[in-house]
Amino acid sequence: MKTFEQVIKANASLIEKVVDFDENTDLLLPLDFTAANTELTTETLADTDLFSKWVDWQLLKHNARYGIGGYNEHRTIYTRSAHFDTEEEPRRLHLGVDIWGPAGTGIYNFYDATVHSFADNNHFGDYGATIILQYEIEGFTFHVLYGHLSLESLNGLKEGDFIPAKAEFAAFGDKEENGNWPPHLHFQVILDMGNLMGDYPGVCKFSQRDQYLANCPDPNIILTHHLKMPDNMKT
Numbered sequence: 001m002k003t004f005e006q007v008i009k010a011n012a013s014l015i016e017k018v019v020d021f022d023e024n025t026d027l028l029l030p031l032d033f034t035a036a037n038t039e040l041t042t043e044t045l046a047d048t049d050l051f052s053k054w055v056d057w058q059l060l061k062h063n064a065r066y067g068i069g070g071y072n073e074h075r076t077i078y079t080r081s082a083h084f085d086t087e088e089e090p091r092r093l094h095l096g097v098d099i100w101g102p103a104g105t106g107i108y109n110f111y112d113a114t115v116h117s118f119a120d121n122n123h124f125g126d127y128g129a130t131i132i133l134q135y136e137i138e139g140f141t142f143h144v145l146y147g148h149l150s151l152e153s154l155n156g157l158k159e160g161d162f163i164p165a166k167a168e169f170a171a172f173g174d175k176e177e178n179g180n181w182p183p184h185l186h187f188q189v190i191l192d193m194g195n196l197m198g199d200y201p202g203v204c205k206f207s208q209r210d211q212y213l214a215n216c217p218d219p220n221i222i223l224t225h226h227l228k229m230p231d232n233m234k235t
Contacts, residue, residue, distance in 0.1 A: 001140070002140060003217075004191065004221070005218075008221045011138065014165070015110050015111060015222060016110045016111065016165050018099070018110050018187065018222070019107060019185070019227075020105075020106065020108075023226075026065040027065060028064060028227055028228070029064035030068060030069045031067040031068065031098075032069065033073065033075045040054065048182065052175065055067060067184075068097065068098065068223075069098065070094045070096065070098045071095070071218050072209075073093070073094045074206060075092055095201065095204060095212055095213070096187050096189075096219060097223060098184045098185065098186055099187065101172060102183055103172050103178075103183040104174075105171060105172040105185075106168045106170075106171055107146060107169065107171060109165055110165065110225075111135055111137065112135075112162070112164055113144075113163050114134050115133060115161040115163065116143055116159070116193065116197075118157050118159075118198050119197070119198025119199055120151065120154065123179065124180050126179040127145075127186065127199070128149065128151075128178035128179035129148070129151050129154050130149065131149060131153060131169070132197075133163060142190065143190040144188065145190060145202070147186035147202060148172065149171065149178065149185075150170070150171045150174070150178075151173065153171055172184060187219050187222075187223065188219060189217050189218075
């Protein structure tokens with residue numbers, strides 16, 4: 001059987017956009033949330049408004065439409081929430097890609113899908129409004145978790161609903177509804193949801209890195225079909 005990456009590459013012409021982006025006029029800015037980013041102080045991370053202003057300023061000064069990054073990134077920013085702490089080892093390894101931009105930014109479906117599940121994971125540092133779509137391409141089934149959405153994105157949803165490719169089905173939420181984060185989309189591929197509904201870890205313990213990355217392959221395989229990063233901005 002083909003792998004996730006092979007299936008996506010074989011059907012590249014059918015992959016649609018996830019957010020609006022014009023490669024001729026828009027820029028993407030890689031954002032680093034590891035310990036290497038010394039601009040993000042404890043004070044800034046503790047205050048969502050300050051954190052949001054930092055993200056907005058980065059986009060403004062680089063004339064970028066969106067910030068992006070985070071897959072397989074060991075992040076220090078999760079110290080801002082006890083949601084990521086456990087007694088034996090904190091969760092710090094990010095399993096998705098984040099797209100940072102204004103609240104209300106539209107989110108589109110990149111391929112025909114059905115609604116697997118959805119929830120309002122309403123805890124400080126959590127996803128807030130969350131939708132998980134199920135995809136099948138060439139008989140290969142996988143899921144994508146869309147996190148930090150607007151609450152309005154959940155209105156009228158039912159499990160099993162069909163969401164066609166190109167449909168605008170959700171939007172970036174603001175801090176009051178997205179888990180208290182600067183507005184962004186958490187985009188995560190999940191091969192096996194197990195018994196989970198409306199939720200799946202987006203951050204894992206570093207000691208569990210290999211098993212989680214095996215179940216959560218790199219989402220950039222989908223995103224790079226329509227989000228083009230300039231060579232001088234690649235990390």
